[in-house]
Amino acid sequence: MSQPLAKSDTTLPQPANTQEGTFVERRKRPRIAIEPRNPPPPPSLKDYEGIVDSADLDEIRWIAHQLRGKSIKLINATALGGTIADTLNRIIPLLKELEIQAQWDVITGGNDFYYVNKAFLGALQGGAYQLTPEVLDVYVAYIEQNRQRLDFGADIVVAHDFQPVALVQSRTQHQKWLWRCHIDLSNPHPDVWGFFRPYIERYDAAIFSSAAFAKNLRIPQYLFYPSLDPLSEMNKPLDDEFVTRVCEDFGIDRKRPIVTQISRFERGKDPAGVVQAYKLAKKYVDCQLVLAGSGVNEDPESKLVLDQVFEEAGDDPDVIVLNLPPWSSLEMNALQQASDVIVQKSLQEGFGLTVTEALWKSKPVIGSAVGGIPAQIVHKITGMLVHSIEGCAYQIRYLLTHPDFAHQLGRNGHEHVKENLLITRSLKSWLVLCSSLLGRS
Amino acid sequence: MAAQHTAIPQIPKAKAPFYFNSATHLVRVEREQAHSLGELLDAMRGCSEASIFQHTYQTLAEHHFIRQGFSNDFAHWTFSACNEIGLAEQLAAIDVRNFTTIANLRTELVNMLGEYLDRVPRARDRAAAEPFYFCASELFLIPTPFAAADLAEFADCLRKVSVHSIQHHFIDARLRLRLSSNDFSQWLEVDADRADLAAKINRIDFYTQTLNGVRAKIVDIVESAL
Numbered sequence: 001m002s003q004p005l006a007k008s009d010t011t012l013p014q015p016a017n018t019q020e021g022t023f024v025e026r027r028k029r030p031r032i033a034i035e036p037r038n039p040p041p042p043p044s045l046k047d048y049e050g051i052v053d054s055a056d057l058d059e060i061r062w063i064a065h066q067l068r069g070k071s072i073k074l075i076n077a078t079a080l081g082g083t084i085a086d087t088l089n090r091i092i093p094l095l096k097e098l099e100i101q102a103q104w105d106v107i108t109g110g111n112d113f114y115y116v117n118k119a120f121l122g123a124l125q126g127g128a129y130q131l132t133p134e135v136l137d138v139y140v141a142y143i144e145q146n147r148q149r150l151d152f153g154a155d156i157v158v159a160h161d162f163q164p165v166a167l168v169q170s171r172t173q174h175q176k177w178l179w180r181c182h183i184d185l186s187n188p189h190p191d192v193w194g195f196f197r198p199y200i201e202r203y204d205a206a207i208f209s210s211a212a213f214a215k216n217l218r219i220p221q222y223l224f225y226p227s228l229d230p231l232s233e234m235n236k237p238l239d240d241e242f243v244t245r246v247c248e249d250f251g252i253d254r255k256r257p258i259v260t261q262i263s264r265f266e267r268g269k270d271p272a273g274v275v276q277a278y279k280l281a282k283k284y285v286d287c288q289l290v291l292a293g294s295g296v297n298e299d300p301e302s303k304l305v306l307d308q309v310f311e312e313a314g315d316d317p318d319v320i321v322l323n324l325p326p327w328s329s330l331e332m333n334a335l336q337q338a339s340d341v342i343v344q345k346s347l348q349e350g351f352g353l354t355v356t357e358a359l360w361k362s363k364p365v366i367g368s369a370v371g372g373i374p375a376q377i378v379h380k381i382t383g384m385l386v387h388s389i390e391g392c393a394y395q396i397r398y399l400l401t402h403p404d405f406a407h408q409l410g411r412n413g414h415e416h417v418k419e420n421l422l423i424t425r426s427l428k429s430w431l432v433l434c435s436s437l438l439g440r441s
Numbered sequence: 442m443a444a445q446h447t448a449i450p451q452i453p454k455a456k457a458p459f460y461f462n463s464a465t466h467l468v469r470v471e472r473e474q475a476h477s478l479g480e481l482l483d484a485m486r487g488c489s490e491a492s493i494f495q496h497t498y499q500t501l502a503e504h505h506f507i508r509q510g511f512s513n514d515f516a517h518w519t520f521s522a523c524n525e526i527g528l529a530e531q532l533a534a535i536d537v538r539n540f541t542t543i544a545n546l547r548t549e550l551v552n553m554l555g556e557y558l559d560r561v562p563r564a565r566d567r568a569a570a571e572p573f574y575f576c577a578s579e580l581f582l583i584p585t586p587f588a589a590a591d592l593a594e595f596a597d598c599l600r601k602v603s604v605h606s607i608q609h610h611f612i613d614a615r616l617r618l619r620l621s622s623n624d625f626s627q628w629l630e631v632d633a634d635r636a637d638l639a640a641k642i643n644r645i646d647f648y649t650q651t652l653n654g655v656r657a658k659i660v661d662i663v664e665s666a667l
Binding site: 053055056058059062063208211212214216220221222223369374378379381382385412415416418419420428429432433435436 | 463465466467468469470472503504505506507517521570571572574576579581583584585586601602603604605606
């Protein structure tokens with residue numbers, strides 16, 4: 001990323017502008033801090049009253065009562081950042097409040113372990129890869145280190161994603177082990193999958209985010225949708241004054257229609273395709289396009305994707321591209337709340353939690369029919385599914401010119417998330433599964 | 442002269458209280474998949490009853506907030522992935538209230554799909570835009586603290602229980618009772634001697650309104666009798 005154009009505030013993040021003179025990222029006074037804010041204290045179950053029916057919360061308490069005093073160990077690969085860590089940070093305090101002994105451990109390793117896992121991630125999601133004995137040695141050696149270091153003494157152990165999968169060698173007879181897969185395993189690299197599969201089949205059950213991601217395994221497989229926390233900074237209601245201020249900071253005119261995609265700048269999210277759809281739509285309806293994401297500075301591919309975006313956007317001042325730091329959840333939230341239409345035109349997608357976030361904010365959403373998006377968008381009922389740039393452009397035009405229909409979609413989308421995709425629903429599913437495995441239901 | 446007191450009418454007690462329960466479920470991913478309508482028919486014949494339940498009854502619960510007539514997953518997939526609008530319309534018109542067993546519901550689905558594919562053979566093997574993944578429900582009963590001894594308490598409890606409890610007693614109950622009725626109507630008729638209310642409640646159409654809408658209608662009917 002190049003240096004900021006705005007010079008008035010030393011706390012500014014670095015705005016995007018790879019082609020100086022041809023594209024201007026407009027920010028008057030961005031107020032995003034240069035360091036993460038201290039996170040607010042995690043909510044208690046009672047805090048969800050008013051969002052979720054209290055009878056629903058009582059049902060959760062009843063199920064949890066069956067597990068009182070039991071212990072659950074959750075293991076993943078990262079302590080900070082990413083959906084898994086974010087979710088564990090919110091759900092563990094709730095488990096503890098329900099008198100379940102929840103503990104969270106993170107596996108560790110050197111840079112070689114990190115790179116091996118990064119390569120495995122790509123391969124398991126369908127990428128080309130050459131698996132070598134040396135790579136396997138690295139993985140196995142670090143797993144052994146972690147097996148020596150960690151204590152697995154819990155009634156239930158939950159391993160998140162593939163990195164800690166081989167820890168299952170430490171299971172004891174009376175324990176239950178669950179594997180929670182967060183990635184799209186529908187087309188994995190056969191050698192890498194062949195390595196992990198025998199470990200996975202030693203678990204008691206596997207949990208996937210979409211039926212399409214599940215595999216033909218010898219253990220039961222469950223479908224748990226990822227969930228959002230309605231009390232998090234990304235999803236809580238905001239004062240309209242704050243929303244307006246964020247828009248002003250970023251040079252967004254709230255008096256004119258706003259179309260937004262919030263996603264990392266990756267090819268799979270097709271931000272350049274979104275610009276093309278916007279340009280087609282703008283021939284007939286006035287609107288601004290906001291593309292907001294983060295992580296450009298860390299990922300060389302993002303820079304290339306951003307270059308494509310700028311090339312597509314040309315000198316259109318209504319295309320506003322924002323590279324925000326990872327701790328700008330409140331600002332992302334405000335951008336979503338200010339939007340008239342939210343787009344997620346991915347070419348490939350995991351579950352697509354940004355769609356969930358947009359639906360929760362009662363926004364009309366246009367999403368590609370890929371990954372977990374069709375599980376969230378029932379076409380013409382909770383949102384609009386599209387398969388092309390042209391289709392996306394047409395739906396932008398249609399929704400901006402049919403506000404009643406757009407409003408109805410938003411209302412249905414909100415209800416869908418409320419019923420099926422909130423953290424309380426996820427908590428309930430975990431409690432029921434654990435209770436069932438321990439013979440308490 | 443003695444003051445005249447207007448007697449407060451007593452609400453008769455039911456012969457037995459109504460105990461409200463609720464239910465929750467896990468969705469298990471099954472082995473069957475369909476990439477065409479022909480494969481859907483084969484899988485529909487052999488899948489578990491829990492699968493038929495998931496894609497008909499349970500999907501109603503998951504989409505209970507939709508007023509526009511979400512019916513079942515088979516109809517939805519036939520429309521969105523196979524573009525067989527006529528068949529989708531037929532499948533969507535299958536009303537779970539007409540069945541008191543999953544076996545009968547499965548037979549109806551299989552017959553309807555089989556007859557269509559006999560009539561329109563080109564539709565049998567044409568690849569769907571996306572596969573149909575069979576899932577199955579694992580249901581878990583949850584007791585609630587709510588119990589009603591008379592109509593007033595019944596209405597009060599109805600307002601407080603979760604929509605899952607309404608689903609459990611009003612929709613899923615048919616399979617348990619093996620009757621074209623529901624738990625609420627059964628209690629009103631058998632224990633509260635109010636066959637009139639029972640019949641009215643059994644006529645509430647849960648396909649054209651949300652479960653909260655159903656709840657409100659039941660409460661209205663019960664309160665009109667107080």
